[in-house]
Amino acid sequence: MNREVTETGTREVLAARGLVKQYGAFTAVDGVDLTVHAGEIFGLLGPNGAGKTTTVNMCTGLLRPTAGTVRIDGLDVEREGRAAKRLIGYVPDEPYLYEKLTAREFVHFMGELYGVRSRLDERVEELLNYFGLLDAADNLIGGFSHGMKQKTGLCGMLVHDPLLLVLDEPTVGLDPKSARLLKNTLLTLAARGRAVVLCTHILEIAEAICDRVGILDGGRVVAEGTVEGLRQAARGGSAESLEEVFLRLTGGDEEGLVVEALISS
Template identity: 55%
Template sequence: MLRADGLTKRFGDKEAVCDVSLTLKAGELFGFLGPNGAGKTTTIRMLAGLLTPTRGEVRIGNHDLERAPREAKKLLGYLPDKPLVYEKLTGREYIRFMMELYDMPSDVLDEAESYLHAFALDSAADDLISGYSHGMKQKIALIGQLTHRPRVLLLDEPTVGLDPKGARTLRETLRALCEQGVAVLISTHLLPVAEMMCDRIGIMVSGRMIASGTVVELQSRYHTDASLEDLFLQLTDATEGEPAG
């Protein structure tokens, strides 16, 4: 559903992302891990079409993101780490705005109402978003992305600011989406959550994808039965300790 080949991004002399390749199959939940400044957000922004790669290409479905951006973007949902919402709209108006922006039929509204209920936002849906807390903004931004029924969903640290119930609802929603065939990429620092939820894990350090696979595959590759957290720390410490160049 999503394929990225040899993604590289340079900002001047600095190489933020170097030769990253990844594939997301339909119905797969991919956990994207890495320490701060590893290049996760830059990679996700390239996958979302918000950044042009210096090298490499991205395909969403059968569409090249560079050559057929409109077709590719119709299939794509992206939730940044800081929720981007229009504060002068109410929650419901924002959802309708997103729906119309993606030219969705009106029956999507019922689906959106069920999301509002699931994320406990139905009572605040007619309030101006400017009065929402960070977590509520995160939820409404996520619902906005879900209403256009994306086939590929990119989530950059979506659990930040969510209350425990909201975080659980998010996990359940993502699982349900995967069962419907949606490919989900989630970037997070909550390793136990990633271990519990994700089908496959990718670990990024200093702009490079140093490991990728299921948790079991990673454990067998590195000859350990440690938890994902221990494995992650082991791998990132070893890589960051390497001399540059």
């Protein structure tokens, strides 16, 4: 959160082209193109099994795509992995951390792993303080609640001041105060020129803070644009909320029939 990034809005921080991931005969992600600019919060929405996590795993270098390329600030994740990874921070939906480290040790460890040389101690203290973890900083992560682990994971992923922050369902398990803090943090990061990719099911959050959203269904991007633009596009602008747009695009508007069938059976 220290470096200011200029060229906000024009600099392509994440550029994924033709991403495909196949597991045997099953295609989890089928030709996804994504572009996220500096200073932008991009919401990746989609029903369960749509391919969101697979897509972000490929974007962060955690999963090798069957086809397609990912560039982070112009660096190819496959070929220039080390340099590209220095620019990424990723917090998955289940924060699996090292349970036998304390929160402070974990954030230190992540800082050292990412090669943070200067002011690491101060930066760790700042982040722990910012996320309200200072009192628990010397407790083992194994004893933390889900929300505390989530916040510790965030500290670990922000310690190297990434240009691209990817979060998968970041508000799950967070109390309202922490969720508000997280939303403000993401807005601050975007204001300072960082790019944020947010995978979420909670459409209110996407509606509130995302500059653009992409809707994935069946491994394909079925819609992409600003929330307002999607509303306009869906049935000639008759849709009132992102939820309605989402349900129409992903076939979820048939849920009424399903509920009726369940009740009558």
